[in-house]
Amino acid sequence: MNQSFYLAIKYLQYYKIRTLVLVGAIGLILYLPLGLQRLIVESEDQMMARADNTPLIIGAKGNSTDLVINTLYFEQTKIDGLQFKNIEAIDEIGFGFSIPIISVFKARGFPIIGTNLDYFHFRDLKIGKGINLRYVGECVIGKKVAERLNLSPGDSLVSSPENFLDLAGVYPLQMKVVGILESTDTPDDHAIFTDLKTNWIIMGLGHGHQDLKNVNDPSLVLERDSAKVIANSKLFIYNKVDGKEMESFHFHGDINNYPITSILFIPENHKASTLLRGRFETGEFKEQIVVPSLIVENLLQKIFQVKQIFNTAFILVGIATLFILGLIIILTLRLRKDELYTMFSIGSSKNKTFEIIGFELFITALMSVVVMLVLYSFTGLFVDYFIHQFII
C-alpha cells in the first residue's frame, strides 16, 4: 500500500505540469458553482441585512429602486431630491423621526454623505479613531476610505468639483478629517460622512467670506449705505472652514428650501410605520415612501434569476469535464502502455497496478479539492466587488 502511494506520488511529481494543469482544472470546475453560490448568498444577506435594518425611506416620486440604492448603498444615481422642509412636515405628524441624507458629491472617488448625528446613532456607528463630527467643514470617514486613501484624523480631504469647466460654479471644499469609523462591513465603510450643512456649503448654498463691514479694499464694494453693503465677485470666499473663518460661514435664503436627497424615517413602532405609509398612499404627501427590504428583495429576485442559468451551465460544464477527465485517464493509460507492461514484467500484479493508478487519481482529486477550498476561502473578500460590479 505504502509502496503504491509512494510510486503514485513519484509519478505525479515527475509529470509536474500535467498534474498541476489537471489539479487546477478540476479545482476550478469544483469551485465555480460553489463560489458563485457563496457570492450570491453573502451578497443577498449583506444587502438584505442593510435593507432590513432600515425601516422606511422617503424620496421624490420616481424610480424607487434608484432611491433605495442611493440611500442605502450610496450609489449616487441621479434621482430627484426633496426639500429640507419635508422633514418638518413628516416629523410633525409624530410617528417617529427623520434622518436626512444628501448623497450627491464625491471626494477622491468615495461618496460624501451629508446627514446628522442621528445617522450615527441609528446605524450604531462607532468612532474607531479620532472624534465624531462637531463643526461644519469636518468629515468622518469609513474604515475602507481611510485605508485606501491613507488618511488619519487631522488630514484634509477635498470635495471633487461637479464640473471642472465651470470656473465660477461650486468651489471644492477642503474638509478636515476628524474621525475614522470602526469597520461594519457595510457601505458605511466606503463613505465620507459630513454634516448636512457641510454638503450645502459644497453646493454653494452657504459660505464664508471677508466681513463686508470691515473690508478695506474699495474695489470689492460696489455700493455701500447705512442699510446695506453690495460687494462684487472679487470678494474672497473661504474654501475651508477653520477657526475664525467658521464664524463667518452662513447660509443664504430659507434653509427649509434647501435640497436633500432622501429621508430615512425611523418610526416609533410597526403601527406608526403602517399609519405613515397610509398617509402617503392616500395622497397626503406628494413624495413616495418605500420599505427598503421589499425593494431590495424584488431587485435581488430579478438579478438572481440569472443564477439558474449559471447553475445549468456549471452542471453541463461539470459533465463535460468528467468526460474529458475520463478521456485523459484513458489516453494516459494508453501512453503508459509500455510502462505498465514493464511493471507486469517485473512482477507487479494487475491489482497492484490499478492500486497505483487509483492512488494517482485519488491524490489528484485531493489536491483539486484543496485548490477548491483555498479559492472558496478567498471568495468572501470579493463580496463587495461582486455587489458593486453585478448588482448595483
Next chain:
Amino acid sequence: MKNYLLFATLIILVSCGLDKGSKVKADKVKPVVVTVNYPLYYFAGRIGGELIQLEYPIPADVDPAYWIPDDDDLEIYQSADIILANGANYAKWMNNVSLPSSRVVNTTSSVKEKYIALEDVATHSHGAEGEHEHTGYAFTTWLDFEIAAVQAQAVKDELVKKFPDNKEELEANYELLKKDILNLHKLMQDVALLLEYQPVIGSHPVYQYLAKAYSLNIQSVHFEPDEMPSDDQWKEFDGIMEHHPARIMFWEDEPMPGVKEILNKKEIKTVVFNPCSNKIYDLDFLEAMKKNINNLSKLE
C-alpha cells in the same frame, strides 16, 4: 467573633457600594435637557422639575445669542436628550455645528409667521448664485409674552413625549407657568398704555418683539451699558433723534454714569429693561420681567 465582625463590615461596605451604584444609575435615567438661553432654561426647570437633569453650559457674562460653545460645551449639547432651541436663528452657532436633529426642539416653530425680519442687509455677488443678501430675524422672541407662553408649551409638549406617564404633573406645572407668563403679558399691556405713541430709543436692537406685541415705538442703536459710545455712535444716535425724538431710552442694564449724564443733558430718561437672555445673578426670569415692567411703570 473576629470573623463575624469582618463579615458584618463587608456586608455594610457592599451595601454602601450598591447604594452608591444605584444612585448613579438613577441619575443617569434622568434625561439631560440643555437650552440655548436662560428663558428656556427657566421654562424647562419650572415644567420638568425633578424629572429632568437641566444643563446650562453658557457662562454668566455673555450674551447667549452670540456665544460660541467650546468643544466641551458642544459635547454637552451633542449628548443631551433634549436640546431646546429658540428658533428665529437665535444662537447662530447652531448653524455651524453638528447636532442630532431628532433631539433639537425649535420652541417657536409653531409661530414662525410672527418672526420679525431684520432690516440691516449686506448684499454681495459671487459665483453661480449671483447677488444675494444677508438677512435674518430678530430673536428675543420671549419679550412677546404670548410667544413666551407658546415656547413654554413647546417645552411641555416635548417633555410629555419623554414622560407620558407624568403627563398630568407636567401639564399642571405648565399651566402654572403659563398663568405667570400671561400675567406678565397683562401687566405689560397695562404699562405699555403709558408709553403709547411715545418715541422710545433702545440701547440695543433686542426690543423688536416687545415693541410689536405692546405697540411701542422703539428704534435702536448699538450701545453697551458698560462702554462709553464712540463719536460715530453718538452721531448715529443724534441722527435717529432727528426723526424719532425719544425722551425715554431702554437699556439692557444700568448704563455708565457718564452716559447717563449725557442722556440727562439731552433730556432723555433711562430705564432698564433686561431681556434676560442669560441668568441674572439674583433674579429668576419671572422676577426679572416683573422688575422690568415695574421700572416702566415708574416712568412719568
